[in-house]
Amino acid sequence: MALTVLYFARLRERLGLAQEGIALQPNLTSVGDLLNYLRARGPQWQAALGDEKVVRVAVNQDLAQNDTHLKDGDEVALFPPVTGG
Amino acid sequence: MALTVLYFARLRERLGLAQEGIALQPNLTSVGDLLNYLRARGPQWQAALGDEKVVRVAVNQDLAQNDTHLKDGDEVALFPPVTGG
Amino acid sequence: MSIRVQEADFDLSTEIAALRQARPELGAVVAFIGLVRDINAGAAVSELMLEHYPAMTQKALESIETQAKQRWDIDEVLVIHRVGRLLPTEQIVLVAVAGAHRGPAFQACEFIMDYLKTQAPFWKKEQTPDGARWVDARSSDDAAAQRWTQDLP
């Protein structure tokens, strides 16, 4: 029962982490839960993920919202607003 | 005291004429006057120039209206609505 | 500002490269390419003849470009229009607009095409199985050009 969590661009650099596995838990079943779980890791995480406006989330490569449900095997990506084109 | 009158595209073919000189006269001082003058030449001219919607006029290479004034040396072009691009 | 009326075909890459040359502040190029279709108004088209009124063509296209540059923040404009005999799939016209940002470049390119379609003195005559015919102007082109008089940016 685990998620693959990916970090991109500025987030990856600030957190010094590109990818990790995170176990699903009874109180970690949505995107919002995951963000709260990560912010609780400490000030660096709180700072990087604290503002809803600067973190976007995709679940299995589709843009997701805080209430998007998470299930075993999901690929969850966290990244800043995109700047391509 | 003369105009150069040019005909283009379908108009040129219908009238069998690409260019002519027409003398300015006391009752021929505007684009509207010129159109009436030409229509009075006969049924073929009336048919080709009768409908305001199918004839456009440029005076000295600028689109003109019926009340556009004509003066000696003007180049007046008559043509159907454009279809380039 | 560059306007060309020519019988010869043009190469898109070459033209856009020239438009951009030595302009590192440009971020956006929008290009429209008009093509000869093999069907028009329900009939097969085997060939197109494009006639124009040379003295007025240049003046009309310059006026359209000037209006576009006054209305939008754009840097470079290129218009190439072919005349003479053209076959289906051939390129007829190129309108390219370059600027710092894409919004004005899109708007200006579409504006120039809409005005060219209704104000530049070109006429198409097409060969169909029933013989040659002059192409009729489309009311949708008048409507497209009319938009810009209402929709000030």
Added chain:
Amino acid sequence: MSIRVQEADFDLSTEIAALRQARPELGAVVAFIGLVRDINAGAAVSELMLEHYPAMTQKALESIETQAKQRWDIDEVLVIHRVGRLLPTEQIVLVAVAGAHRGPAFQACEFIMDYLKTQAPFWKKEQTPDGARWVDARSSDDAAAQRWTQDLP
């Protein structure tokens, strides 16, 4: 429908020719080319690094193209987006749309760019005299994308 994400540059004429190949019903091609500017947000830019999220990039661009084809009467769409290291004046992105008529092609091309700018997972990091910095998203891009949710054709 064709989507490519690549480090290599692309040639505009070659890409547009491939898009049009054997399609004599096409009358209009609209192409947008995005370029690396030598200045951004007030600073000189000497180099750009473009990062992306490969699995999602493909999915997001396919979704955008599908939406464009559902909304407008267009025939062909091509999106090429470069990644990796890019220098000022280099081409970053090509969006080309081909169809019978120009109106839908213009609209669809601008729609695809606006959605790409806000929904496709690319990130730019630029080198400036003060060091490297991630480019900030622009609120004007959000506004541009938002237009299409209100302005149904």
